[in-house]
Each structure stands twice: as structure tokens, then as C-alpha cells.
Amino acid sequence: MTTDKDLREALADQITASGDLRTPMWRQAVLDIPRHEFLRDGFFRRTDEGGRTGWVPVRPEDPEWLRACYSDDSLVTQIAGTVVPTDMEGRIYRQPTSSSTLPSLVVRMLEELNVGNGMKVLEIGTGTGYSTALLCHRLEDGLVTSVEVDSDVSGRARVSLGHVGHLPDLIVGDGLKGHAAGAPYDRLIATCGVLNIPGEWIEQVKPGGQILATVGGWLYSSELARLTVREDGTAAGRLLGGAISFMLARPQTPPPLGVLPDMSEGEEREAAVAGDVLEDWTARFVAQLAAPGAQRFGLTGEEGTVDALLDVSGPSWAALRNDGGRWFVRQGGVERLWDRIEDHLIRWRKDGAPSLDRFLITAYPGGQTIAWPA
Template identity: 55%
Template sequence: MSDQAELHQQLVDMMTANGSLRTEPWTRVAEAVPRHNFLRGGFFRTVAGAVPTAWEPVHEGDDGWLEGCYSDESLVTQIAGTITPEDIRGQITREPTSSSTLPSLVLRMLEGLQVEDGHKVLEIGTGTGYSTALLCARLGAGNVTSVEYDERVASRARAALGHLETYPTLVTGDGLLGHGEGAPYDRIIATCGVRTVPTAWVEQTRPGGLILATVGGWLGSSELFMLARPQLPPPLGLLPDLDEGKERETGTGADVLNNWTSRFVVQLAVPGAQHLTLERDGHTENVLVDTESGSWAAVYEDSGQWLVRQDGPDALWDAVEEQFGRWCATIRW
């Protein structure tokens, strides 16, 4: 058995053991689709100890490339919207914009899609094409349509799929609009995060069909996938004067922003807010800023007491307190 085949089988065995692969059809699919084929352009890995986070490219044939391809990890494949591993030597500190999602999550989602033979599936976010290939292996390429926003990413995925002689319907465009020409679909799956489920997806799903998507927001409340690019937050620009506004005590501390579940609840109260932390006057301030309304709130702890200072047309932290309080009243601890 070659190193590639051995690593591939080890990954499948691991996903079976941890419950990510639970059914025989998807196990066969996972064994049939080689992930490294979709990472021939390389990937980025973090630079140990770098602050802020820095990335360095790992190219095909480099030490660790093949092992990385068959690790159960998400691998960054694009930085800053345009930069791929082939474009640089050295390090880069910009934000990731595209990745190959960890295989166990991909397979768990695909099993959760509950497809049956003959189902037509629309995938939002082709990415490297790995999940697209898995769908094609399960349902046949003729039943799979995949939409990718980024033209360069789409081109690479098309080439990778072609290398395996797999030819689904590939569309370059805004996945939030779906692909009406192929509707209706039995299933729609999104491999990017969305703030809300688009109406177009609902309209393009057959009655009784399923839509599987990660709903998140600008507070990073659902970090399974990167947000769809048309729904990315606007630049923060110049911050407001955080010394202005009214200050008071609050029983809802900034720790609600650190928990995945409570952060999702908070997001419902302030859907237009973005979060940042600042060191000011010896305190760590958690700041929410809504660039559209100009409202902001700064929350910090002093001598064991949480304080909030806020200003603008909308009292952001008041809304957080109300929403979080209602949620706490409905759950059982």
C-alpha cells in the first residue's frame, strides 16, 4: 500500500471510529475520493508563535504536504481573497478567505443531508471541490450542481474534479441566489456560513426537501464555515469616541461573547454589530460597533463588577441584556 493510500485509509478509519462516518454508502464514498487531489495547489499552515497570526505555504511535495492532506483539519487555501500558496514564498499575515474544511465535518454534514438515490442536490460553496466530489460519488455527477462565488477558486475546483473525470454542473456566481435553472432540488447544502437562509434557496427546494446550512453572523457565533462573501461585514472604519456615552453597571458580562451558544443568542439582539477587544486604561474592553447606525457599547470588568458604556441611537447592550435574559429564562440549567 502506498503512503497516500495508507494515509487515506487511516483517515477513513478514524472518521468511522469517532462517529463522523456512520453509514456504509458514505464510507464507500469517503474511501473512493482522494482528498489530496483537491489540494495540489498547496495550503497554508500557521507559523508557530507568530503574533499576529502568520501563515506560510505548504506546496505539493513539501514535507508534511501529503500528511496534511489526510489530516482531519481544515486547511486554508486562500488568503485575502486572492492569494494562494502558489503565489508566495515566506509568510503572510492577512485573513484567510477560503479553505478545505476538515473531512469529518464534511462527512457529518453530508450524512445529515439524508440524501437518497436519485436526489438532486445544490451545493453552495464549491471550494476545493472535495465535498462536491463526495456528492458526485454518492449520487452521480448529473444530480449535483455546485455554485462558487470566486472565479479562481471555481477554476481550480473544476480542474481537480476533471482530473477524477467527474463533471457536475459547476456555476460561478452568487450562491445566495441559488441556481434557478436546475431547480427544484431535493436537497440544498451550504459549505459557507450565512446570516439568514436566502429566500431563493427555499423557493428552489422541492416541497418536503431539506436545506442544511450554518447560520452565523458578524459576532462569529457559528464558526463552522467562513461567511458567504456577499454577507461579510463592512469595514469598521474610524472607531467612535469610546469615552463618550453613558456608563452603568450591568448584570450581563462580556463573557456572553466568549461562549459559542450565548454568542448566537446575543447576535439575534444586535445582528448588525461587530465585536473587537481593546486595552484601555488598564482594562480589557469588549466593544460592539454597529457601523450602519453608529451605535456602540463597551463592556469591561472593574473590581469584580461589570460596567457598560454605550452611545448612539440604539442601546446595543440593553438589547443584549433583554435577549440574553429571555433566553436564560427559557432553558433549564
């Protein structure tokens, strides 16, 4: 009979082979911390029946539950901000709002955090508490503070952490504001995506300390960034690459699109950059730098299906269509979204289309810059 210990060893071997687990101390943490204890309320399995994405609860009595707990997969634990697997039977058609991140990514981030003995760590996004437990195993409970915006999620994590013998400082609050009462920290790690590095994080990490977070935007291309805090109150570093994706911090989720503009109006021209460039992760990240407020969606009209971009703050919009291999863009609103995106993409290509692990990031109170080397 396969035990959870066997499954932990298999998981450790798998993520060692992938290169994400690199050091003995983190391997021991993976072997000693039972992930299934953080999934006792179950998880949701995705289904796509009938062309719609739905979610079905999987609980501990289900034969697939334990083995799935030790798969290298993200497991959704909450839907629509409140619904957990124990709440329902059948299928739910809403958006996931909390999950247990795939272990290889959790461990990769912990390896990249470069923690040493005695360091104080602030974790943004407690989630199930599994990554918090790994941190406690490597350090000491009193050196780990974890902030979670959802009180119910935090409460379940507290129970799970207690079951495995760890009692870190768990805070319910807006993780984008950090936790000033426990500052200064040597390291800050975020297990949610952010649009920008908050100034509070920089203020609460010691000069020379590091921030590890996934930065992205509403076009849903994101990357892991590691920044070192400097004496002048800024932080700088680079993107680490790997097409990392997390749910955005709840206060930074995109606004509703509302009533769509009439995209048959506006001015049309042949596009200098084909619309399908947005299928490429790196190119989409570059486009996102040019139009950080833009959201992307498909739209079917008289001219067929178009790839549409809308910035509700303007509002400004662009609609791209493929006509026999030639791409055309129609734009309207206060700005020309695709003009800005094209300019960025053309400059990026002229500079050799560098990969994201060559991009540099500088954050400061009130903003940040991300640029590629020329």
C-alpha cells in the same frame, strides 16, 4: 511506506470513531475519493511567530504535505481573495478566503443531508471540489450542481474533479442566489456560512426538500441548520448543534468598522450580565440574535482594556469593562446595544438556557426567525 490509500483508510476510521461518518455509502466515498488531488496547489500552514498570525505555503514537494491532506483539519487554500500557495515564498499576513473544510465536518453534513438515489442536489460553495466529488460518488455527476463565486477557485476545482473522474455542473456566480436554471432541487447544501437563509434557496428546492446550511452572524457564533421546504413557500426546522463554523459568504462579510466613536462618552451603568458571557458559544449566539449588526473587538484606553461592540449601521456601541469582578457597561449611539443583548440573555436563562440543538428556525422570502423553546 505509507500510501495515500492507507491515509484514506485511517481518515475513514478516525471520522467513523468520532461518529461523523455513519453509513457504508459515505464511507466508501471517503475511501475512493483522494483528498490530496484537490490540494495539488498546496495549502497554507498557520504560524503565530512574533504574536502575529501568518500563513506559510506548503506544497506537494514538502514532506508534510500528503499526510496533512488526510488530517482531519481545515486547510487554507487561498489568502486575501487571490493569493494561492503557488504564488509565493515566505509568510503572508492577510485573512484566509478559501479552504478545504475538515473532512469530519464535510462528512457529517453529507450524512445530515439525507440524500437518496436519484435526488438532485445544489451545493453552494464549490471550494476545492472535494465535497462535490463525494456527492458525485454517492449520486451521479448529472445530479450535482455546485456554485462558486470565485472563478479561479471554480476553475481549479473543475481540474481536480476531472482528475478523479467526475464532471458535475459547475457554476460561477453568487451562491446566495442559488442556480434557478437547474431547479427544482431535492436538497441544497451550503459549505459557507450565511446570516440568513436566502429566499432564492427556498424557491429552488421542492416542497418537502431540505436545506442544510450554517447560520450565524458577525459575533462569529454559528450553527448547522436543517430546514424542510413547505408548500407555502417557507422553510422550517431546527439547529443541529455542534458549534459549526464556516467562512461567511463573501457578500455577507461585515462592513469595515471605520472611525471608531469616542467610547469615553455615553452613559455608564453596572451590567446586569457580565461581559465575559460572550466567551460562551451559545450565549454569544443568543446575543447575536439580539444585535445581528454588532461586531466585537478589544479596545485599550485610559480605563484599561474593554470588550467593545459596534453596530456601524446606527451607529450604536457598547463598551464593557471588568472592575474587580464587577462589570460595567458604557453605551452610546442611537440604540443601547447591551440593553438589547441583556434582555435576550436574561430571557434565555429564565427559560433554562436551552442548548442550540433545541432552537427552531423558520425562513421565508425576506427574512427568518430563530427562537428557543420557552
